[in-house]
Structure formats: C-alpha cells, structure tokens
Amino acid sequence: DGGITQSPKYLFRKEGQNVTLSCEQNLNHDAMYWYRQDPGQGLRLIYYSQIVNDFQKGDIAEGYSVSREKKESFPLTVTSAQKNPTAFYLCASTPQQGSGANVLTFGAGSRLTVL
Amino acid sequence: KQEVTQIPAALSVPEGENLVLNCSFTDSAIYNLQWFRQDPGKGLTSLLLIQSSQREQTSGRLNASLDKSSGRSTLYIAASQPGDSATYLCAVRTAGATNKLIFGTGTLLAVQP
Numbered sequence: 001d002g003g004i005t006q007s008p009k010y011l012f013r014k015e016g017q018n019v020t021l022s023c024e025q026n027l028n029h030d031a032m033y034w035y036r037q038d039p040g041q042g043l044r045l046i047y048y049s050q051i052v053n054d055f056q057k058g059d060i061a062e063g064y065s066v067s068r069e070k071k072e073s074f075p076l077t078v079t080s081a082q083k084n085p086t087a088f089y090l091c092a093s094t095p096q097q098g099s100g101a102n103v104l105t106f107g108a109g110s111r112l113t114v115l
Numbered sequence: 116k117q118e119v120t121q122i123p124a125a126l127s128v129p130e131g132e133n134l135v136l137n138c139s140f141t142d143s144a145i146y147n148l149q150w151f152r153q154d155p156g157k158g159l160t161s162l163l164l165i166q167s168s169q170r171e172q173t174s175g176r177l178n179a180s181l182d183k184s185s186g187r188s189t190l191y192i193a194a195s196q197p198g199d200s201a202t203y204l205c206a207v208r209t210a211g212a213t214n215k216l217i218f219g220t221g222t223l224l225a226v227q228p
Contacts, residue, residue, distance in 0.1 A: 004158075035218075042119065042204070042218035043159075058215070090158055102147050102166075102208065104216065106158035 002027045004107035006091050011112045013078070013085070021076045021110045023091035030096040032074035033104070036060060037088040046089075049074055050096065078112060086114045117142045117209045121219035128195055129227050136190040136222045138205035143183045146208040150179050150190050153202045153221070162203075163190070167210070195226045 004025045013019045023032065031050045035043040045058030049068040063082025068074055074093075078085045088111050092104040118141045128134050138148070147166045151159040163172045163179040165188065171180040178191040188205055202223045206216040 006158075040220060042220045043206075043216075044218075045215060048215070088156075092159075103149070103161050103164055104159070106151075106160070108158045109156070111156070 004091055004093060004105055006089075006107035006110050009108065009110060011110060013112060013114050015114060016080045018077055018079050019112065021078070021089055021091075021112070023074045023076065023107060024072055025074075025091075025093045025105075025107075026072060027093060027105060028071070028095070029093035029105070030071070031094050032068070033092045033094075034058075034064070034066065034074070034076045035090045035092065037090060037109075043090065046076065085112055087112060117145075117207060117217045119205060119207055119217050119219040121203075121205060121222050123222060124220065125223040125225075127225040127227060130195060130197060132195050132226075133191070133193050134195055134224070136192070136203050136224070138188040138190070138219055140186045140188075140207050140217075142209055143186050144210045145183065146210045148179075148181055148188050148205060148207045149216070150177075150188075151204045151206065153204060155201075159204065192224075195224075197226050197228045200224055200226050 007022045033048040034046040037043050044060050047066040049055035065077045090109045091107040120139045149164045150162045153159045165172050165181040176193040181188045202221040204221040206218045
C-alpha cells in the first residue's frame with residue numbers, strides 16, 4: 001500500500017540534543033512538508049520541498065533543518081536551537097500535478113518530548 | 116495575513132443527530148479549502164476539497180460548502196455515528212501561496228452512543 005511512514009512514533013530527547021525525524025513516502029509525490037502541531041493551535045508549516053535538492057522555510061523554521069536528497073525521503077532535524085521542541089510533528093506530501101495536486105497525504109506523526 | 120478560525124472548539128452530540136461544523140477565514144482570495152479528520156495521536160485524513168470556483172462538495176454523509184465572499188465554510192455531517200468522533204480541521208490555500216495551507220485549530224467532535 002502506498003503511503004507515508006514516519007519514525008519514530010515516540011521520541012524522547014534531553015535538552016541540548018539534536019534529533020532527526022524520518023519521513024518516507026512511496027507515493028511518487030513531488031512535494032513534501034513538515035508541520036508542527038501543538039495543543040490548541042493549528043498546524044504550522046516548518047519546511048517544505050517541491051523537488052529533490054530544494055527546500056524552503058515555512059513559518060516556523062528556526063531551530064529546524066531538513067534535507068531532500070531523494071524524492072522519497074524528507075528527514076527533519078530538530079536542533080538544540082529549537083527552544084520549545086516538545087510537539088507532535090506531521091509529515092505530508094502531494095503530487096505537483098494531476099487531480100490530486102491539491103490534496104495532502106499525511107503520515108501518522110511523531111511525538112517528540114524533551115525531558 | 117490569512118487567519119482561519121473554527122467554532123466551536125468542541126462539540127458533543129447524541130448519535131443520529133445532524134450537525135454542522137464551521138470554518139471562517141479572513142482573506143477571501145483563496146485557491147481552495149480542505150476539510151480533514153484527525154483521530155487522537157494520528158495523522159490527518161483528507162475528507163473533502165473545495166476549489167474556489169465551487170460551492171460545495173459531497174462525500175457520503177459529509178457535505179462541505181464554501182462561501183468565499185463571506186469567508187465561510189461549513190461541514191455538514193448527516194446521521195452522526197460514534198465512529199465520527201474525531202477532531203475536524205479546515206485549511207485554506209491562499210491564492211498565490213504555493214502549496215501552503217493555513218490550518219484552523221479544529222473542532223473536537225464527540226458523538227455519544
């Protein structure tokens with residue numbers, strides 16, 4: 001079945017550590033996105049990538065980094081510079097063209113907790 | 116700056132009732148609007164997408180309407196079931212913003228058996 005796989009599902013981090021969240025899709029989608037979800041707030045865009053080897057900052061990119069070396073993969077690194085990293089992180093993808101171009105497909109999410 | 120608001124934040128209804136969830140947005144220059152469902156601790160599932168030129172979309176017991184001029188969308192759920200219990204989020208793509216969605220904070224729906 002095609003879809004988006006995020007790992008790990010749960011992650012605990014000590015302050016000062018960098019952690020990387022994995023996002024892999026086998027949908028052959030061109031664009032991929034990382035969102036952060038906090039209680040009582042809507043999803044906020046961290047980074048997005050429309051093609052391999054290119055990505056753009058979203059609304060809350062500070063303290064995060066990404067790479068897009070392969071079409072299928074869009075890992076997110078939460079660095080020690082991110083002051084409040086505890087949140088639920090969601091990866092999504094969409095094709096650039098065709099009937100599904102505007103419909104986001106989401107992964108199941110990764111919950112990061114800083115101890 | 117586009118802002119998306121969903122009211123109420125939470126709603127509890129008895130099984131079988133028809134219900135309406137509301138979504139409002141401040142900038143009427145949108146490309147499309149989507150409704151999503153999110154189960155606890157899970158990702159989002161797209162329910163309906165309405166293009167800016169459309170007035171409504173239907174899928175099974177769900178009907179979403181769009182009134183761009185007033186900055187409003189509604190999601191109508193007919194004959195609600197306990198399995199409909201989830202958080203419902205709307206998101207708009209503002210015209211000119213490439214593949215960027217602005218999300219509302221969601222409505223938490225509980226359907227009581």
